Amino acid sequence: MHNLQIPLGSYHPLMKDPEHFKIYLQDGKIVDTDLFIGYNHRGIEKLAEMKTYDKLPYLIERICGICSNAHSSAISRAVENAAGIEPNKKARYIRSVVAELERIQSHLLWFGTQSHSLGFDELFKDSLTCREHPLDLLEKISGSRIHYGLSEFGGTKKDITPEKQGVLKKELGEIRALTEAMKEDFSSNEQYTHKLENIGVLSKKKAGEIGVVGPVAKASGINLDMRLNGVNGAYSEIDFEAITRKKGDCLSRTEVRLDDIIQSIEIIEQLLPIPKGKHRGKGRIEIDEPIKTIGRAEAPRGENFHYLHAGKKKPLRLRIRPPTYANFMCLHEMAMNGKIADAPAIVISIDPCFNCTDRMCVIDLDENTEKVRTFHEIVEGKDKDA
Amino acid sequence: MPEDTSKREVWIYHINTSGCNGCDIELLASILEKYDSRPFDIKVANYPEEAEVVMITGHINWNNMNAVKEEMNKTPKHRKIMALGNCGISGGVFKGSYNEAGPIDKLEEVDMYIPGCPVKPEAILNALSELVDPENSFKLREPKLSENYRGEHNHYQEKCIYCGECARSCPSNAIKVDREKKEWAVDLGKCLFCGRCEEVCPTDAISFSNNFDMYKKEREALWSKGKNNESK
Structure with missing residues (x-):
């Protein structure tokens, strides 16, 4: 039996990321974990059934404010598969460039939040300041910093003109210099790396059994990257390999993401110059017969999977499996037998994105009769009986 | 310091x-x-x-x-x-x-x-x-916005034929068009700034300005008739 429960992540559903982890302790050791989701549920899958195909990407994009392009390009692929059209060459290049810029900003944000939660605010500031560069580039390309609205079936809405490609190249050099300085700061900071080394180890075997995706899988030595499957974008036309580590601890996950930033910069440099031609596709689309298709994209956090049962003008059913949903299951494995002090590092190391994850669940908080102590109570010393 | x-x-x-x-x-x-x-x-x-x-x-x-x-x-x-x-x-x-x-x-x-x-x-x-601090209201210096930036809408009355295509295509139903009274209005509190209305307009009567300071104290004041509604 456990003798203390600690709610972690959000001790109150309203703080920062509205999600609830419960950790059971015995003599300072984690013996069990529990996860409650659903505070962020918006009913997007049902809403999608009410939208015609031309309005659909704008809704799906707003699943998440960090990986919005990954969602909208996955749904575009699903609808394109259903209608039997292929995106043109230029559009595939533009989609890949935007996807990589998005990956850069997402990993920088993640590195910032990890540094902040482990108490290294200087790196948090550096990382977020560096993140303004990719955001400015995205605004230059698409017209918005976060929801780009580029998706169209068979193409993209905005072009990356040769002048913009010049700016892109210049800015990328700056991002690279800043990231490399940050990486140096990180690896030379022993206090920081000590907090991550050998913490939350996920073996290759376990990772395969649970079915983790993205950087978490890559850090455990699984060579899994949707970009290499050639399902989306122009990645089949360039040369790169997925970055992997063998150890599977929090430190390797950090290293994989930091190396991913540098790799993304290299991928964009390989994609430039973008081939000439037509970039526009179709906004309105009709599908002759109901058909079941899938669309996939490599989001910053891993594989993003959209299942679409397409009707004539609207989807009949849409099911979205975001990467964090696949990765949540490994938290239990990572945290078991660890210390409570390591729990925040472990939760952050999978880069959880709760907005993506809250697809479908029912929670009855009224029937939850277990006693949960809040942060306030612990701070004020009310947990004397524990 | x-x-x-x-x-x-x-x-x-x-x-x-x-x-x-x-x-x-x-x-x-x-x-x-x-x-x-x-x-x-x-x-x-x-x-x-x-x-x-x-x-x-x-x-x-x-x-x-x-x-x-x-x-x-x-x-x-x-x-x-x-x-x-x-x-x-x-x-x-x-x-x-x-x-x-x-x-x-x-x-x-x-x-x-x-x-x-x-x-x-x-x-x-x-x-x-x-x-x-409404008395010493302070504005940040104008940021460098890209030419693509989508802020508040421009609506050119002399070009608009009030066909209602923008209202039908809007993903969040933010636009209202009255064909008889010749009125066009957008609810800035609902608009996604996605650019769909600009794209579908048959007469190019809608475009996006650089204005991002759209904050208001009343909900009703968020209904906008377009920024340059006279002419360009």
């Missing part, structure tokens, strides 16, 4: 109620040095009792409705409420979902609405300065 004590401190308390995280991250970005040319210091409050300005992002769902109410009861009476982004103002693209219990102005009186999807960090700071 001693700290600049002449700056006024503003304590903000942020509540995330099932939005997409976009506005939350833009709020985080607004504390960066890049935007640091304001006459006040932003401090993030950890307890609702400390809140001077409560910032709400996202439309409220049935799961966190009671928690929002509880939290609001703990805040002091003189606190002001800001609704950030279109989910916070009207539910935005999620309007009509089965899990929609908000938006916040069903529960509490809102002092400032900031439209945008997501809001720009500069807009948050300008609105905050207008709200806490």
Whole structure:
């Protein structure tokens, strides 16, 4: 039996990321974990059934404010598969460039939040300041910093003109210099790396059994990257390999993401110059017969999977499996037998994105009769009986 | 360097109620040095009792409705409420979902609405300065916006044929067109700034301006007839 429960992540559903982890302790050791989701549920899958195909990407994009392009390009692929059209060459290049810029900003944000939660605010500031560069580039390309609205079936809405490609190249050099300085700061900071080394180890075997995706899988030595499957974008036309580590601890996950930033910069440099031609596709689309298709994209956090049962003008059913949903299951494995002090590092190391994850669940908080102590109570010393 | 004590401190308390995280991250970005040319210091409050300005992002769902109410009861009476982004103002693209219990102005009186999807960090700071210190209202210097930037709509009356194509294509049903009275209006508190209306317009009567400072104190004032509605 456990003798203390600690709610972690959000001790109150309203703080920062509205999600609830419960950790059971015995003599300072984690013996069990529990996860409650659903505070962020918006009913997007049902809403999608009410939208015609031309309005659909704008809704799906707003699943998440960090990986919005990954969602909208996955749904575009699903609808394109259903209608039997292929995106043109230029559009595939533009989609890949935007996807990589998005990956850069997402990993920088993640590195910032990890540094902040482990108490290294200087790196948090550096990382977020560096993140303004990719955001400015995205605004230059698409017209918005976060929801780009580029998706169209068979193409993209905005072009990356040769002048913009010049700016892109210049800015990328700056991002690279800043990231490399940050990486140096990180690896030379022993206090920081000590907090991550050998913490939350996920073996290759376990990772395969649970079915983790993205950087978490890559850090455990699984060579899994949707970009290499050639399902989306122009990645089949360039040369790169997925970055992997063998150890599977929090430190390797950090290293994989930091190396991913540098790799993304290299991928964009390989994609430039973008081939000439037509970039526009179709906004309105009709599908002759109901058909079941899938669309996939490599989001910053891993594989993003959209299942679409397409009707004539609207989807009949849409099911979205975001990467964090696949990765949540490994938290239990990572945290078991660890210390409570390591729990925040472990939760952050999978880069959880709760907005993506809250697809479908029912929670009855009224029937939850277990006693949960809040942060306030612990701070004020009310947990004397524990 | 001693700290600049002449700056006024503003304590903000942020509540995330099932939005997409976009506005939350833009709020985080607004504390960066890049935007640091304001006459006040932003401090993030950890307890609702400390809140001077409560910032709400996202439309409220049935799961966190009671928690929002509880939290609001703990805040002091003189606190002001800001609704950030279109989910916070009207539910935005999620309007009509089965899990929609908000938006916040069903529960509490809102002092400032900031439209945008997501809001720009500069807009948050300008609105905050207008709200806490209306006498010395302060504006950040104009940011360098790209030519593609989608802000408030321009509507050219002489070009518009009032066909209603924009209203039909709008993903969040933000546009109203009256063909008989020849009236066109957009609800900035609902618009996603996605650019769909500009694209489908057969006569190019709609375009986007650079205006991102669209904050208003009343919900009704967010209905816009387009910025340059005379002629270009």
